[in-house]
Amino acid sequence: MRIALTGASGIVGGFVLSAARRAGHDVTVLDRSGGYSLGDAPDLGGHDALIHCAFAHAPGRYRGGEGDNPDGFVTANLDGSIRLFDAAARWGVRRVLFLSSRAVHDGQPEGVSLTDDLPARPTTLYGQVKARAEDHLHSLDLRTTSIRATGIYGPGPRHKWLGLFGDYLAGRQVAPRAGTELHGDDLTRAMLMLLNRDDPPGTVNASDMIVDRHDLLAAVRDATGCPHPLPPRADISAIRVLRCDALAAMGWTPGGWQRLRAEIPAMLADVPADPQRPHR
Numbered sequence: 001m002r003i004a005l006t007g008a009s010g011i012v013g014g015f016v017l018s019a020a021r022r023a024g025h026d027v028t029v030l031d032r033s034g035g036y037s038l039g040d041a042p043d044l045g046g047h048d049a050l051i052h053c054a055f056a057h058a059p060g061r062y063r064g065g066e067g068d069n070p071d072g073f074v075t076a077n078l079d080g081s082i083r084l085f086d087a088a089a090r091w092g093v094r095r096v097l098f099l100s101s102r103a104v105h106d107g108q109p110e111g112v113s114l115t116d117d118l119p120a121r122p123t124t125l126y127g128q129v130k131a132r133a134e135d136h137l138h139s140l141d142l143r144t145t146s147i148r149a150t151g152i153y154g155p156g157p158r159h160k161w162l163g164l165f166g167d168y169l170a171g172r173q174v175a176p177r178a179g180t181e182l183h184g185d186d187l188t189r190a191m192l193m194l195l196n197r198d199d200p201p202g203t204v205n206a207s208d209m210i211v212d213r214h215d216l217l218a219a220v221r222d223a224t225g226c227p228h229p230l231p232p233r234a235d236i237s238a239i240r241v242l243r244c245d246a247l248a249a250m251g252w253t254p255g256g257w258q259r260l261r262a263e264i265p266a267m268l269a270d271v272p273a274d275p276q277r278p279h280r
Contacts, residue, residue, distance in 0.1 A: 001195065002026045004044055004093070006036070006084065007053030011160065012099060012152050015184030016051055016191060023192055030054075038080030044091035049195055052084060053099045063103055063124045070125055081133040089140045095200075097191055098137055100146040102180070102207065102242055103127035110238070116148075116204050116246045138202055145200045147191065150207035150242060154184035155266035161216070165271045168217050171228045178212040178234035180241055183263070186254040190247050197250070205242035208254035212236065216260075223264045 003020055007013030008029045020027050028047065030036040031054075038056055056076040057066070066073035081098070088096050105114050107121035120131035134146040153160055168174055187206055194200045214233045220226065244252070255262075 001048045002028070002046060003049045003051060003195075004028045004030055004042070004047045004088075005051045005053065006030045006038075007055065007099070010053060010055070011154075011156065011158060012149075012184060012187065013053040014156060015152075015154060015188045016053060019185065019188035019192060020051075038076045039083060040080075041083045041087040041090075044087055044093050047091070047093050049095040049097070050084070050088045050093050051097045051099075051191065051195075052081060054080075055099075056080075057126075062101065063106075063126045066125050073125065074129060078129045078132055082136050085133075085137050085140060085142075089142055094143055095195055096137060096140075096142050096144045097194060098133065098144065098146045100130045100134055100148045100203075101127065102148050102150045102205070104131045104134070104148055105242070114205065114240055114242045116201060116243065134203065143198075143200055144202065145194045146203045147187070147194075148203060148205045148242065149187055150180040150182050152184050152187055153181050153211075153260070153263075153267075155263055155270060156184075157270055159267055159270055161267060162271055164213065164217075165220055165268060168220060168228060169224065169226055169271065174213060174217065174231040176213060176231045176234040178210055178236045178239060180207050180209065180239065181211045181260070182206055182208040183255055183259050186252075186259070190252050193247070193250050193252060201246045204246045205244045206247065207242035207244060209256055209260075210236055210239055210241060211260070219261050219264050220268065223268060 003025050005027050008017045036042050038054055104120035104122050104127050106127050107123040122128045122131050137144050190206055212234050214230050217230050
């Protein structure tokens with residue numbers, strides 16, 4: 001399959017690029033080095049599928065990623081996505097996967113089960129942009145799926161826990177926190193499964209487990225022998241794990257804590273050296 005991919009230089013897009021090429025797909029990377037930026041309507045002739053992962057935001061922030069420029073945030077991410085989806089329709093690209101976010105569920109009341117087909121109810125500009133892009137995509141005569149993904153982890157030179165691991169290993173104070181997570185390879189496996197379906201669902205959730213920094217850094221401690229105390233456990237009573245029934249029905253199963261623990265050494269290898277870090 002010939003796939004056009006945006007966001008290949010990002011965390012999720014990097015996982016997608018590697019997985020798609022390993023699976024034998026011909027991937028065209030749409031990025032600045034090739035003359036593409038969000039807001040363009042590229043020539044997608046000859047492509048079988050589009051995977052849209054690109055997103056412009058303040059470094060390290062998604063909710064609140066607009067910083068002090070909400071208008072530019074909307075122009076790049078909503079208007080840019082709409083132009084890209086319209087280009088796909090115009091060029092006859094019949095399959096489109098859009099990396100959406102669990103942020104579209106943020107306004108759902110307590111007690112509501114976060115199912116795959118739940119109507120979007122965002123509370124942040126980030127969630128609103130994702131939800132409105134979903135709506136436009138689903139209005140087109142294409143086989144499309146919006147993937148409402150949770151936080152994505154995995155090894156890489158810019159992985160999400162670089163700073164956290166570095167702070168813990170150096171003995172700096174770490175605040176308690178917990179959230180839902182999914183390995184990048186588990187997400188890309190779900191994406192490739194969706195591309196191969198003739199009747200893909202319009203929206204799917206993609207999540208795995210709740211990860212508390214206490215437990216995560218306990219795994220780091222066990223791998224390194226670091227003597228520093230762990231942060232207290234966070235209050236997880238309000239966290240809801242997305243129901244992923246549609247993907248589960250296709251035979252998709254994420255790796256859970258076993259996979260996370262197995263990746264700790266590789267993620268630690270990416271943490272820059274810190275002169276304050278104690279030697280083992």
